Amino acid sequence: MPDITPQIKAEILSEALPYIQRFLDKTIVIKYGGNAMIDEELKDGFASDVVLLKLVGMNPVVVHGGGPQINDLLDRIGKKGEFIQGMRVTDAETMDVVEMVLGGHVNKEIVSLINKHGGKAVGLTGQDGHFIRARKMMLKDNMGENNIDIGQVGEIQSIDPSIVLHLDAADFIPVIAPIGVDATGESLNINADLVAGKLAEVLKAEKLILMTNTPGVLDKEGNLLTKLTARRIDELFADGTISGGMLPKISSALDAAKSGVNAVHIIDGRVKHALLLEVLTEQGVGTMIRAK
Ligand SMILES: Nc1ncnc2c1ncn2[C@@H]1O[C@H](COP(=O)(O)OP(=O)(O)O)[C@@H](O)[C@H]1O
Numbered sequence: 001m002p003d004i005t006p007q008i009k010a011e012i013l014s015e016a017l018p019y020i021q022r023f024l025d026k027t028i029v030i031k032y033g034g035n036a037m038i039d040e041e042l043k044d045g046f047a048s049d050v051v052l053l054k055l056v057g058m059n060p061v062v063v064h065g066g067g068p069q070i071n072d073l074l075d076r077i078g079k080k081g082e083f084i085q086g087m088r089v090t091d092a093e094t095m096d097v098v099e100m101v102l103g104g105h106v107n108k109e110i111v112s113l114i115n116k117h118g119g120k121a122v123g124l125t126g127q128d129g130h131f132i133r134a135r136k137m138m139l140k141d142n143m144g145e146n147n148i149d150i151g152q153v154g155e156i157q158s159i160d161p162s163i164v165l166h167l168d169a170a171d172f173i174p175v176i177a178p179i180g181v182d183a184t185g186e187s188l189n190i191n192a193d194l195v196a197g198k199l200a201e202v203l204k205a206e207k208l209i210l211m212t213n214t215p216g217v218l219d220k221e222g223n224l225l226t227k228l229t230a231r232r233i234d235e236l237f238a239d240g241t242i243s244g245g246m247l248p249k250i251s252s253a254l255d256a257a258k259s260g261v262n263a264v265h266i267i268d269g270r271v272k273h274a275l276l277l278e279v280l281t282e283q284g285v286g287t288m289i290r291a292k
């Protein structure tokens, strides 16, 4: 780190004041993608940033992914992860792995890191109080004609915000794994971006921040697109610029923006303290998604 005088340090701290005032008591939904959980230092920095936001009076709500971590465990049991249109094909055995990795390992790791930094994190899946209700998702083939069955994958029907609101009010930090429950009580695997977007909508969040492993949304030449509107997103979908895991991410970001979430950002979670840069400084990092 370059030498910074105490005076400059004090000025940087003082520049955060307007942001702290603007976001006081506001809900910020943060999606922490599995691809941004690269190393211990980054994960630790993420957890300390979340605690800082809570202590200065905001309500951070964490939704995490864990796609690469699920793939690792599938590899170990000799099973290959398969995705169609950004969604994991989830048979019963894969669903067990998803519950172990998302509901167990990844969720508890984030909870314990936040707690280590002095926050009070509580881990949840949509099974808790049945707060994320879902039904089986069916995809359409390229012609839009035939259904593709991708197994135990959920499409969100409703999210009951009350557990999260109670936790926020009592100064806890909710950490949510993207697992939903259907009408029969069975668990369904849901893409974490979709959970984060819908949660931001039902909580009437001020901000939705999707942390991933690219500088933001890139055009075909690899240039960062700093602002995107619905119309431009349609073009990028149509010409194939957006693919894979970016498909559900952008759809969810756009739905959240259309439903009234003020600021929706896709940012590079591999940058140390990306969250603080996004919330507390003028530094615009990544891509901002707007309805118009
Ligand atoms: N136009 C695009 N700009 C940036 N990334 C894109 C684009 N199209 C597809 N992607 C892919 O989307 C990935 C991010 O989604 P995903 O792998 O699901 O990450 P996460 O685990 O953070 O949700 C990027 O690593 C990149 O490979």
Ligand SMILES: CC(=O)N[C@@H](CCC(=O)OP(=O)(O)O)C(=O)O
Pocket: 032, 033, 034, 035, 064, 065, 066, 067, 068, 070, 086, 087, 088, 098, 153, 154, 178, 189, 190, 191, 192, 193, 245
């Ligand atoms: C249905 C579906 O695809 N579910 C995802 C859930 C985890 C996730 O979304 O993780 P990332 O945010 O790290 O990609 C999966 O099984 O990988």
